[in-house]
Amino acid sequence: MYCYQAYGLQVRSVIECPELWAGDPALPADLTVELGPVPEALDNPGKVGVTYQATRNEFLLTARGVARYWVRHGTHVTVQRQDGSDDDSVRLFLLGLVFSAALNQRGDAPLHASAIVVERDGLPAGAVLFAGDSGRGKSTLAAAFRQCGFVSLSDDISVLRRQADGKVFVYPAFAQIKLWQESVQMLDLPDDLPAIRPNLRKYAMRFAGDSQMSPPLPVIAVYGLDVGKGAGVRLQPIEGFDKVKKLQDNIFGRQYAQVMGQHGRQFAALLALAQQARVCAVERPEGVPSVVELMRAVQADWEQS
Amino acid sequence: MSGIYWLASYPKSGNTWFRAVLSNFLRSSEQPVSINDLEGGPIATDQQWFNQLTGLDAGDLLVDEIDQLRPAVYEHAAAASAEPLYLKIHDACRRLADGQWLVSARATRAAVYLVRNPLDVVVSYAHHRGITPAECVRVLNRAEATGRGRMQLKQLPCYMGSWSEHVASWLEQDLFPVLPLRYEDMLAAPERCFAEALQFLQLPHDSTRLATALRFSSLDELQRQEQVCGFDERPAASSAAFFRSGRAGGWRDVLAAADVDAIVQAHGPVMRRFGYLADDGSLL
Numbered sequence: 001m002y003c004y005q006a007y008g009l010q011v012r013s014v015i016e017c018p019e020l021w022a023g024d025p026a027l028p029a030d031l032t033v034e035l036g037p038v039p040e041a042l043d044n045p046g047k048v049g050v051t052y053q054a055t056r057n058e059f060l061l062t063a064r065g066v067a068r069y070w071v072r073h074g075t076h077v078t079v080q081r082q083d084g085s086d087d088d089s090v091r092l093f094l095l096g097l098v099f100s101a102a103l104n105q106r107g108d109a110p111l112h113a114s115a116i117v118v119e120r121d122g123l124p125a126g127a128v129l130f131a132g133d134s135g136r137g138k139s140t141l142a143a144a145f146r147q148c149g150f151v152s153l154s155d156d157i158s159v160l161r162r163q164a165d166g167k168v169f170v171y172p173a174f175a176q177i178k179l180w181q182e183s184v185q186m187l188d189l190p191d192d193l194p195a196i197r198p199n200l201r202k203y204a205m206r207f208a209g210d211s212q213m214s215p216p217l218p219v220i221a222v223y224g225l226d227v228g229k230g231a232g233v234r235l236q237p238i239e240g241f242d243k244v245k246k247l248q249d250n251i252f253g254r255q256y257a258q259v260m261g262q263h264g265r266q267f268a269a270l271l272a273l274a275q276q277a278r279v280c281a282v283e284r285p286e287g288v289p290s291v292v293e294l295m296r297a298v299q300a301d302w303e304q305s
Numbered sequence: 306m307s308g309i310y311w312l313a314s315y316p317k318s319g320n321t322w323f324r325a326v327l328s329n330f331l332r333s334s335e336q337p338v339s340i341n342d343l344e345g346g347p348i349a350t351d352q353q354w355f356n357q358l359t360g361l362d363a364g365d366l367l368v369d370e371i372d373q374l375r376p377a378v379y380e381h382a383a384a385a386s387a388e389p390l391y392l393k394i395h396d397a398c399r400r401l402a403d404g405q406w407l408v409s410a411r412a413t414r415a416a417v418y419l420v421r422n423p424l425d426v427v428v429s430y431a432h433h434r435g436i437t438p439a440e441c442v443r444v445l446n447r448a449e450a451t452g453r454g455r456m457q458l459k460q461l462p463c464y465m466g467s468w469s470e471h472v473a474s475w476l477e478q479d480l481f482p483v484l485p486l487r488y489e490d491m492l493a494a495p496e497r498c499f500a501e502a503l504q505f506l507q508l509p510h511d512s513t514r515l516a517t518a519l520r521f522s523s524l525d526e527l528q529r530q531e532q533v534c535g536f537d538e539r540p541a542a543s544s545a546a547f548f549r550s551g552r553a554g555g556w557r558d559v560l561a562a563a564d565v566d567a568i569v570q571a572h573g574p575v576m577r578r579f580g581y582l583a584d585d586g587s588l589l
Binding site for chain 1: 352353356357358359360361362363364365366367370373374377378381459535541542
């Protein structure tokens with residue numbers, strides 16, 4: 001069993017995951033990942049999608065040709081690999097979609113967002129999140145900031161948890177950012193980054209080896225990224241209840257989260273976040289050659305807030 | 306009864322105009338329907354819709370994996386809707402590597418297939434993609450996918466095949482009924498053509514309602530709307546308005562002889578079949 005931590009959880013896994021930060025063996029496991037048989041279907045699923053089924057406490061995902069995953073109570077993941085599957089593909093779905101199902105089951109609020117650490121007076125002060133649908137530029141933006149010396153907390157899925165004092169923190173996920181080939185080239189990254197899966201032109205920037213895991217941090221701002229028709233970058237602060245709606249729209253796994261019965265708790269976290277953090281809608285033109293203007297816009301916004 | 310009516314075509318063959326007329330007919334309101342709110346969406350290759358229904362991120366999937374999930378996505382959508390769905394599609398109607406048909410017969414009620422003179426398609430599509438007519442000829446003549454080299458922001462990979470292959474793929478299958486409609490006929494005799502289409506779609510016959518729908522979808526109206534509020538489906542790379550001219554035969558003013566020859570050479574048989582080429586090889 002390998003010992004990791006991710007999303008603030010102690011993870012014990014029979015599958016080796018070099019992306020994950022090392023865990024603390026003295027602490028009890030929050031989430032266990034094992035290999036084993038996975039049922040064909042769940043009893044009375046409350047929600048059925050094309051590849052998944054969900055009940056209140058169970059989630060089943062089929063990634064054809066890769067593996068089937070069974071997540072229970074937010075504490076146990078069983079993986080049944082399919083013939084011919086490769087390790088990278090098995091891990092890709094495990095660390096993203098499957099973990100996010102577990103987080104939803106636990107009542108956490110996983111956002112479809114990448115997060116970086118921002119400092120004030122040289123010390124970590126909080127986290128800024130870049131949220132949005134796939135392909136909107138969250139990872140590219142986070143990677144660009146990382147290149148400028150910022151610490152990356154998470155990529156693609158950022159977990160929010162309300163603390164005892166009501167503040168909403170985001171938890172470090174793991175030391176990886178996934179980038180399309182175009183972004184790798186735009187950011188002038190090495191051309192020998194490993195592909196996240198065989199035959200896919202998407203690559204992993206991995207840095208568990210040369211950095212330390214950040215502690216969880218309070219969220220300062222969330223920037224919802226989208227592509228618009230205008231010529232430049234447009235940043236629009238969101239006010240009032242629209243903030244909560246924007247955040248809800250970015251819950252990862254929201255199509256089945258409701259069936260898991262945790263939406264009340266998630267909603268409370270998003271409500272608290274809306275009160276504590278800036279939420280802005282940011283639009284950029286399609287097919288931009290550079291991310292600099294976008295970086296300037298968001299950084300200027302969080303620094304003056 | 307539920308199920309999908311596909312609004313199928315090679316790009317720039319009148320699909321949007323058809324959807325505008327259909328939308329105005331269905332909604333029958335006092336004002337023209339907004340061009341950014343037409344029936345026919347999400348397009349069959351819409352990535353967010355795919356992600357939502359599969360629970361996956363298409364960005365993490367191989368092209369084959371995406372393709373092989375699409376039939377189930379359409380079946381899922383059809384089953385979830387009590388009403389028929391109208392979905393625009395530019396893909397060729399083809400068989401996938403695992404034997405499934407991309408366009409699931411189980412999800413499908415029928416398809417309307419729009420055909421337009423490929424010479425006019427070249428002119429229009431070249432503007433749409435911001436490329437030269439000569440480059441566009443190569444696109445129509447080649448079995449080509451829209452490609453994954455550049456990550457497609459909102460679209461799944463779409464395989465069209467060459468123009469002739471595309472037409473044949475939809476019209477020479479026996480999975481579900483298809484009504485072919487010539488764009489030029491729609492222009493010349495809109496009341497008759499659209500009435501036939503609406504009947505095929507099992508919609509009620511209502512000539513007054515259709516007349517209004519046609520008026521609300523006139524080129525003038527579509528152009529006016531595009532000027533005022535933009536058209537979401539017009540790509541950033543486009544070198545002209547989406548609703549540009551709409552006429553038939555514009556190719557004569559624009560295409561070089563070599564481009565015309567290349568199209569005729571590649572697509573003669575299908576052009577003849579649809580009355581774009583006479584038996585003696587002259588262009589109609």
